[in-house]
């Protein structure tokens with residue numbers, strides 16, 4: 014396996030590996046070490062069935078059930094996956110007002126997967142089956158580099174503070190109201206420090222994003238303004254890698270180390286994407 018950097022501070026393309034075949038322990042260790050360094054790995058030209066993707070995902074840790082704990086829906090893909098396509102249960106392009114299309118619209122906002130629960134997500138593995146003619150890039154922002162470049166005053170304000178993250182918050186900010194059943198069954202909010210230490214690399218980083226509702230110990234408005242300032246700092250272009258998808262790409266990112274967002278695309282064309290997720294199991 015070889016790793017070719019894609020950006021000055023993070024992200025690399027992994028070459029000379031076929032993920033549809035069983036992956037040995039040495040290769041898993043190599044991928045984990047590369048994840049600690051690059052935080053985002055791109056694998057081109059992968060031809061993966063759902064089973065093969067899940068088999069590889071499980072080699073990296075326990076599966077994260079994500080929102081399926083709280084939200085029941087008809088499924089196009091196996092229940093272990095998050096369906097981030099614009100396809101309906103029958104595999105056709107869904108109406109742009111389909112409830113899941115509207116719900117997935119929240120993925121356009123900078124976030125880190127499953128930060129609304131404990132444990133949150135460690136790795137996400139997003140596989141691309143088909144892409145529309147325009148848009149749909151996934152952008153990643155390196156929260157380690159963003160932390161390193163924090164202005165002193167902003168760092169001092171964030172130090173020792175935590176934010177609460179809630180499963181329905183990012184959707185609510187777009188005006189997508191959860192149903193009464195969704196609210197009743199919601200995962201309890203999770204609280205995370207704004208500044209954390211990355212277990213694999215020992216680096217300090219910012220842990221923020223659009224699931225964060227408020228900063229503990231500050232008024233809601235003051236906390237949200239602080240979160241907004243941190244987000245604006247952390248998503249400056251020098252910290253961002255934009256991935257332009259090709260069919261057959263698998264991209265893995267470390268949710269502890271990067272924020273991500275999907276970009277808008279032509280909703281009338283199929284965008285076939287499925288995500289498997291590894292939980293950040295607590296020791």
Ligand SMILES: [Fe+2]
Pocket residue numbers: 120124125126273
């Ligand atoms: Fe996501």
